[in-house]
Amino acid sequence: MGCQIRKFFSWLLLIGAITIFVLIGLGILDAPHAVAAIRQLEESPNQIVYQSRQSLKDQHDHTWQTVAFKRTLPDGNSSFELRLVGFPDMVAIDHSQPLTLTTSLGKTLIAADTSEKIFTDGSQPQPNVGQYDLQPVLSELQAEIPLQISLPTVKDDAISLSIPPALVTEWQTVANY
Numbered sequence: 001m002g003c004q005i006r007k008f009f010s011w012l013l014l015i016g017a018i019t020i021f022v023l024i025g026l027g028i029l030d031a032p033h034a035v036a037a038i039r040q041l042e043e044s045p046n047q048i049v050y051q052s053r054q055s056l057k058d059q060h061d062h063t064w065q066t067v068a069f070k071r072t073l074p075d076g077n078s079s080f081e082l083r084l085v086g087f088p089d090m091v092a093i094d095h096s097q098p099l100t101l102t103t104s105l106g107k108t109l110i111a112a113d114t115s116e117k118i119f120t121d122g123s124q125p126q127p128n129v130g131q132y133d134l135q136p137v138l139s140e141l142q143a144e145i146p147l148q149i150s151l152p153t154v155k156d157d158a159i160s161l162s163i164p165p166a167l168v169t170e171w172q173t174v175a176n177y
Contacts, residue, residue: 038174046074050177052170059160062090066161068134068171080135080175081114084151084161085128091159092127097152099132101163104146109137127154134171143169 041049051069058064065085072078082099099111111132115125125131130151141147147163 038170038177040177043071044074048072050174052167052174054167054170056161056163056167058086062086062159064159064161066163066167068174070174070177072177079133080138081117081131082111082134082171083118083129083131084149086159088126088128090128091156092154093125093130094152094154095125095130099130099152100150100158101137101141102148102150103142104148107140109140111137134175138172138175141168141172143172 037053039051039053041051043049049069049071051067054066056064056066063086065083067083067085068080069083070078070080084093084099086093093115095113095115098113101109101111103109111134113130114133115129115131118125118129118131144165145168146165147168149161149163151159151161153159
């Protein structure tokens with residue numbers, strides 16, 4: 001009797017494990033993806049900013065805040081930029097160099113540094129903050145292809161940030177507002 005019960009539970013465990021593996025394989029038991037938290041801010045009458053914020057780790061395990069934003073001006077013109085913010089005194093970004101974006105397929109894109117737009121009072125950009133114009137390269141980013149960002153620094157090697165496909169999708173959503 002005890003042997004039959006043990007055999008029954010062994011079969012039940014095996015069938016349960018197979019069912020779970022099949023459901024995972026079909027994607028039914030996948031963990032849900034993070035929902036984009038896109039913010040809308042009214043900077044002034046008829047000037048709207050839509051933004052996506054995410055934290056990413058670089059190759060040195062330092063955290064960077066990424067802020068992709070679309071600014072719509074009262075005249076109807078808009079821009080789409082990426083701001084990267086590291087911890088103060090950890091790195092000095094070389095603002096004379098562009099941001100390099102490389103897809104996992106080896107395609108390289110360049111985004112111009114627009115950090116001077118951050119500080120409108122004429123002061124110099126903070127060394128740990130960089131801003132880049134993504135508008136010209138946005139149409140070439142494919143959401144399903146992972147992206148690597150190379151951020152030039154003054155002293156050390158470039159900072160490398162891996163951009164997951166879900167974040168590229170989020171950026172494209174912001175750009176389409």
